[in-house]
Amino acid sequence: xxxxxxxxxxxxxxxxxxxxxxxxxxxxxxxxxxxxxxxxxxxxxxxxxxxxxxxxxxxxxxxxxxx
Numbered sequence: 393x394x395x396x397x398x399x400x401x402x403x404x405x406x407x408x409x410x411x412x413x414x415x416x417x418x419x420x421x422x423x424x425x426x427x428x429x430x431x432x433x434x435x436x437x438x439x440x441x442x443x444x445x446x447x448x449x450x451x452x453x454x455x456x457x458x459x
Contacts, residue, residue: 394426395419395440 398404398413405412406419413419421429423442430438 393420394423394438394442394444396421396426396429396436397439398435399437400435 395418397418398415400415403412403414408425409419409421411419418439426438426442429436
């Protein structure tokens with residue numbers, strides 16, 4: 393799931409999320425609805441885009457040198 397921050401000045405009820413969101417709160421939103429939030433630039437900002445966790449890869453460990 394993607395994450396967005398609410399930028400509004402007072403709490404808001406978000407029926408899609410089934411909860412009330414406080415100012416400056418970071419909430420998870422469905423990946424397929426991410427654009428519907430961040431296009432409202434006065435209300436929401438992106439924190440973690442859809443698939444961000446899945447795309448982060450860790451480097452394979454380096455082989456240890458003998459010696």
